[in-house]
Amino acid sequence: LRPSGKDLFRNLRDLTYEASLLNPTEALPLLGIFLGPSIVWSALSSSVPNAARDPLEYLPQRAPPVRRLWVKQTSLTTTFSSALASIISQLKELTVLIAIVILVPDLWNAAAHHPSLVTAKFQLPIFSPDPTGFQPGTFAKLETLIIISSHDRLCRLFETQNALLMLTRVGFGISDEQRISDFRRLCELLAQKVPRLASVRLWFAPRSEGGNTAFGLEDFRPLFQCKGLQCFRFAHPCGVSVTASEVSELLDAWPGISTLALQQTISASDTMGAYYRPNWRPRTIPLNILDTVAAKAPRIKELGLVLDAAVPIDSIPGTCQQQFECLQVLEVTLSTIGQPEDVASYLAQLCKKRFSLKFVPPSRAPKGIAHIVEEGKKKWDQVEERLKLLFDQKERLEEECERRLKEERARYMRE
Numbered sequence: 001l002r003p004s005g006k007d008l009f010r011n012l013r014d015l016t017y018e019a020s021l022l023n024p025t026e027a028l029p030l031l032g033i034f035l036g037p038s039i040v041w042s043a044l045s046s047s048v049p050n051a052a053r054d055p056l057e058y059l060p061q062r063a064p065p066v067r068r069l070w071v072k073q074t075s076l077t078t079t080f081s082s083a084l085a086s087i088i089s090q091l092k093e094l095t096v097l098i099a100i101v102i103l104v105p106d107l108w109n110a111a112a113h114h115p116s117l118v119t120a121k122f123q124l125p126i127f128s129p130d131p132t133g134f135q136p137g138t139f140a141k142l143e144t145l146i147i148i149s150s151h152d153r154l155c156r157l158f159e160t161q162n163a164l165l166m167l168t169r170v171g172f173g174i175s176d177e178q179r180i181s182d183f184r185r186l187c188e189l190l191a192q193k194v195p196r197l198a199s200v201r202l203w204f205a206p207r208s209e210g211g212n213t214a215f216g217l218e219d220f221r222p223l224f225q226c227k228g229l230q231c232f233r234f235a236h237p238c239g240v241s242v243t244a245s246e247v248s249e250l251l252d253a254w255p256g257i258s259t260l261a262l263q264q265t266i267s268a269s270d271t272m273g274a275y276y277r278p279n280w281r282p283r284t285i286p287l288n289i290l291d292t293v294a295a296k297a298p299r300i301k302e303l304g305l306v307l308d309a310a311v312p313i314d315s316i317p318g319t320c321q322q323q324f325e326c327l328q329v330l331e332v333t334l335s336t337i338g339q340p341e342d343v344a345s346y347l348a349q350l351c352k353k354r355f356s357l358k359f360v361p362p363s364r365a366p367k368g369i370a371h372i373v374e375e376g377k378k379k380w381d382q383v384e385e386r387l388k389l390l391f392d393q394k395e396r397l398e399e400e401c402e403r404r405l406k407e408e409r410a411r412y413m414r415e
Contacts, residue, residue, distance in 0.1 A: 012036060015063075016043040017055050035062035043070040056083065060090035067093055072100040076126065085110035092116060095141075102126045103147070105134050108157075112137020121146040125173070127153050136162045146201075148173035151182035158189040167194050169231075171201035180219055187222040197223075199231035203265070214238040214283055217246040224253035231259040239264030239283040239306055239334075247289055247305075251296040260297075261304030264334050282334040284308035287343070290350055295322040304331030310338040327355045335359070337379040344386035354391040357384045 015034055035058050042063065044055050059066055069091070073080045081099075085106035088094055096119040097111060103122045111120050118141050125148040134157055143166055147154065154172060170190065174183075190197060200223065215236055223229065232254065234240055240262040242250075251257065264282050287309040293300065309332075330347070337343060347357070359380035361373050 010036065010038055012038055014041045014043075015039050016045075018045040035059070037063060037065055039063040039066050041068040041070075042066050045070075045072040056087045059087060064091065065093050066091055068096040068098075069094060070098040074100075076102055076124075078102050078104050082106045088114060088117075095119065097121070098123065100124045103149075108134050109137060111142075112139050115140055117142055119144040123148055123173075125149055127157075134160050136160055138162070139164050139166065142167055144169040144171075146171040146173075150174060151179070151186055155182055155185050155189060158186070158193055161193055163192075164194050165196065168196050169199040169201075170194065170197065171199075172203075174202070174204045180213065180215065183215070184219055184222065187220050191222045191225040194226075196228065197226045198228055199259075200226075200229065201231070201233040202235070203233070204236045214241040216241045217250065224250075227254070228256065229254045230256050232257065233259065233261040233263075233304070235261070235263040235265040237265060241283050242285065244285060244289045244292065247285060248292050248296065251293065255297075257297055258300055259302040260293075260300065261302065261331060262306070263304050263331065264306050282306045282336065284336055286311070287346070290347075291321070294324050294350055298322050298325045300324065301326055302329045302331070303327065304329075304333070305335070307332055307335040309343045310336040323349075324351045324355070326353075327351050329356045329358060331358045331360065332380055333358070333360050334373065335376065335380070337376060337383070340379050340382035341386055344383045344390060347383070348387055348390040348394070354387075354395075357387060359384075 012034060039062075042059065056071070059069075069088070071084060081101045081104040084099065084101060085104070088097060088107075089110045093116055094114065095116055097117060098119075098121045099107070100123050101107070102124060103126070107122075111117055112135070117139070120142060121144075123146065127149055142164065145164075145167060147157075149157075149172070151174060172186075190200070202220075215234070215238070220234070223232070242262060247262075250260075254260075284306050285308065287307045289305065289307070290303075293303060357380070359377055361377050
């Protein structure tokens with residue numbers, strides 16, 4: 001009899017298996033040796049049709065306590081997705097499922113009725129052609145759901161579902177340019193079906209050249225009903241068209257917000273510059289909007305906005321104005337900038353303590369705007385360097401004040 005993982009690898013917790021076109025099944029006979037009841041994390045990947053199916057079938061018998069499962073099948077067969085559905089139904093202790101496979105009704109329904117699943121991520125932008133097979137499910141413990149698809153398919157999916165009472169975090173990667181009305185409908189469904197919604201992440205990566213329309217506040221206004229929202233991230237190649245007053249309204253709607261990012265991101269597929277013309281400029285909000293954010297959300301931890309810091313700063317916070325109390329990250333990707341030293345001084349006075357300033361340039365910018373992005377990065381790097389010096393100075397002064405205060409206290413106690 002071939003020994004099992006129970007006999008040989010009693011403390012093995014993580015197992016990764018990958019089948020390639022060169023050696024699709026050579027390691028398969030050995031896989032059962034490594035699998036055992038100590039396995040809690042397993043990653044199975046295959047570029048060969050159904051080559052990952054056999055190792056999947058080992059799991060319920062050899063490693064039933066597995067809690068985290070990552071599966072990738074690049075041959076894109078619905079048969080494999082259905083087989084995966086059968087397997088996860090048998091893994092009763094599974095809490096995390098990350099599946100890069102076609103999302104078919106069997107797989108969705110198996111996840112919906114799983115007794116322990118907390119996180120489900122379906123990261124391939126391909127759905128079953130039959131949306132009617134997605135049945136309402138209870139999702140007894142599901143807290144995090146991430147799906148890559150299109151607006152209309154996501155709408156049809158959520159329209160079939162009951163209220164998802166435990167779900168608090170959703171992330172949707174939109175793979176095709178769709179009608180804005182479909183997006184608004186999706187936001188309405190989230191507000192209706194997810195009463196405990198605390199985190200929403202929406203990013204757009206169109207696979208084809210689409211329109212040049214930026215989303216506005218009205219397009220996600222239905223989410224204002226989610227008063228408990230703590231994290232909202234929205235990224236689109238055309239950015240988000242909002243005014244300073246609309247940002248203020250948004251902060252009023254989400255009083256507990258700790259992460260807010262309204263960003264413009266360049267799609268990796270946009271090699272021809274479909275969204276970016278030669279006279280392109282990002283859609284920006286005046287830099288002094290940060291005064292408003294600090295006043296209404298002083299305890300915000302992460303903030304990402306496309307700012308206009310190119311104009312002279314006419315609002316420098318004084319000692320009586322509200323400051324950010326615990327800001328950790330300020331993301332300024334694609335923000336315009338004028339005088340780095342002035343911007344650094346403004347930010348240093350606005351924040352009580354040191355924070356991380358991030359200008360993350362796109363990995364691939366169309367030629368028409370590459371020079372704009374590079375110039376912006378250089379100036380924000382200067383802001384970051386100046387900020388470091390200012391906070392170093394501030395911290396030295398605070399340490400000196402604290403030292404002198406301790407000395408005065410000690411002198412007073414002696415007297």
